[in-house]
Amino acid sequence: DAGVTQSPTHLIKTRGQQVTLRCSPKSGHDTVSWYQQALGQGPQFIFQYYEEEERQRGNFPDRFSGHQFPNYSSELNVNALLLGDSALYLCASSRQDSPLHFGNGTRLTVT
């Protein structure tokens, strides 16, 4: 039974570019959440998708957008990248208030 899978593992982009990160949830999970984790910080909630809609959103600008597909997989898009967007991006899946299961993350470096 595959857990949460994320791609790519690492990514290097330049300022102003756009990036798309992908996530496949754990089997049986219908909710996908995205987090940004800077070095030395706890994960910061970006948004959560359920039934293909954004259900909740954290304090992130509109440059951060997402999508959930009918098979529950999800994408995170970031436009107009800034140096400060460099971080580990974590995808987590769950059902309702069950514990989150995290993917290995995508390490994004913006130069």
Added chain:
Amino acid sequence: RKEVEQDPGPFNVPEGATVAFNCTYSNSASQSFFWYRQDCRKEPKLLMSVYSSGNEDGRFTAQLNRASQYISLLIRDSKLSDSATYLCVVIRSNDYKLSFGAGTTVTVRA
């Protein structure tokens, strides 16, 4: 005030020692609580859920104090492999919003 706050540490303890730390939450509507463990540059992994009556999993004991709005984690007989950052997670009952603490770093030395 942050929804979830943790003492960042670090807690430096010798092998075999007991270490304990808390996580406070501000929203009384919080209903579900978890401890996650995160190793350097890796993803968080569920360590244990926290139940109202308190629960143990081997050397780890988690407790919930609803009156004072905090959860705690106690590690007995610390091992070198317990060195990690421990994140507490709180889920609100009304909208299932999930909040992470910034983490408590524990370093166990030989």
